[in-house]
Amino acid sequence: MNKLDTGPTARGAQVRAERPQSHTQAEKPGVSEIAEAVEHEMPVAREMRERFHARPVADRTFVAVTMTLAVVILILVFGMALALISQSRASLAAFGWHFVVSTEWDPVNDQYGALPFIYGTFLSSALALIIAVPLSLGVALCLSEMAPVWLSRRLGFLVELLAAIPSVVYGLWAVFVLGPWLRDVVEPPLSRFFGFIPLFSGTGASVSMFTAGVILAIMIVPFISSVCTEVFRVVPQTQREAALALGATRWEMVRIAVLPYGLSGIVGAIILGLGRALGETIAVAMVIGNRPEISASLFKPSSTLASVIANEFTEATSDLYISALVELGLVLLVFGLILNVVARLLVMGATQRQRA
């Protein structure tokens, strides 16, 4: 989205609106009489008019080609939904709604239930958000309110590099560096002092829900913070100046002018980050331990919708097994779509309000 968006669009609409008018005007007696008179005197004028109005074959072909390519996108989206539904038919028929509430995942006896994975997906994403949201807001405020422009650009660039690193590389690093570090340094004090809370009970393991949540947090911070930075940058300068003129300190200005103004955008950014976290596959599959169990403790192995698909799809033997895994994908798709639509509407509202 760019500021210049509205310029050409508005003009395009204007041109479109005017074009039919010129046709209707030509039908009015005065104009058409003149036109006829001109064409009577200059036969070439008729030819010019006809050549102008007839859209050559090449033009129509060109529009048809680009339209077809655009329609391909619609086909892909519908095709994706249809393909997932048709491939999961066996599982949909066998388990129905029971699928999303059953906790049993037993390939040996062909019994499949998605609840452990839905739980794992949401718990790992929630953990990631709890860590990532404060960090992202801090980064966004630092970039938009604190740092001078030259520093802000460089820092913003570094934060974006975080988003560029492939997830398998994060996974590799989490397996060999982050996981063991969390197990040895972070988890023991947590379980010693907060062990009475079920979330922090038990001893640490390097593959666990906790490691997955932390690596997810690192991966989604750049997405949330870049959207928030953009949202804060469109807060009108007059709002800030008004707050400062009333004697606000810099932090008070942020709190009374910047944050409330960008609230819907912040919420949108968080939901966008949540959407990322839900769908993230490989890094999570590498560190979460892949056990289809619902465990209250963060320090136990678990599993998410995406990670179980990645781990078991190529090993699935029975048709019902594959079908159940595809249905997990369908559940993931539905969650992802809902979050994305909501987030985009919120962000769009927040960043376009000022441009209108």
Place this chain on the structure above:
Amino acid sequence: MTSAAAYQYRKLKSNVMMGVTVAATVVTLVPLFLVLGYLLYKGASSLNLDFFIHLPKPVGQSGGGMGNAILGTMQIVGIACLLGVPIGVGAGLYLAEHRGTALANAVRFAADVMMGVPSIVVGIFAYAVIVRPMGGFSALAGAFALAVIMVPLVTRTTEEMILLVPHELREASLALGIPRWRTSVSVIVRSALAGIATGVILAIARVAGETAPLLFTAFGNRYWSTSLRQPAATLTVQVYTYAISPFHDWQRQAWAGALVLTGLVLALELGVRWVTGGAAKAAR
């Protein structure tokens, strides 16, 4: 509390909070340097010419490389481009030239929705429409999956870049009697070409790092793949397999593979930014 003390308190609070934002930025950037540092430290020592040109060795024998996986990634990403870029650019052009029509709005919404689809779901889609009918894993299926991920990225960037081209340029071209299609191709797309190319390269960088959609499409291959209908090794899947294996030598190679992969992706990203000066940012 006197007013002066209250002011001191407010000022202190402000400074503390602003300090917290700086701390958050530092904390966020620490993992970046740690990841890059470990990649260099652990990966560089395993890199040699063999790594780039040899096949993986069986378990127990040290040495060997990921030559087939490097080639496989290039192959699959290349074919994904051939499939995805024309669709993306064409659709983006349509969106930009037919703004406000019902079809354009529907397609734009669909493209946004596609961007939010988890990549593993795209992998299942490719499995359903390519792997199943063809009866086996293939490089082609992997390329299809990556193309599906590329299409919405390229579409939205193309649209944004074309909208930046001043309308006067189009009017001038049409006033000269140049047909509409020619105006679109030779004037509009031409002017937006740098931006579109940037978007395409960023999309390439994005899909080159994808693992999840390749697991059950391109699958993996221990040997050079000679046909697009065969399974093919890719750098990402190879790193994944080696990283979760219990063999020390494989883990060592996983670091080397990750270094090459990250180098490739960051080179594309940095290269593009350096060339365009950050003028064109990919649509998110």
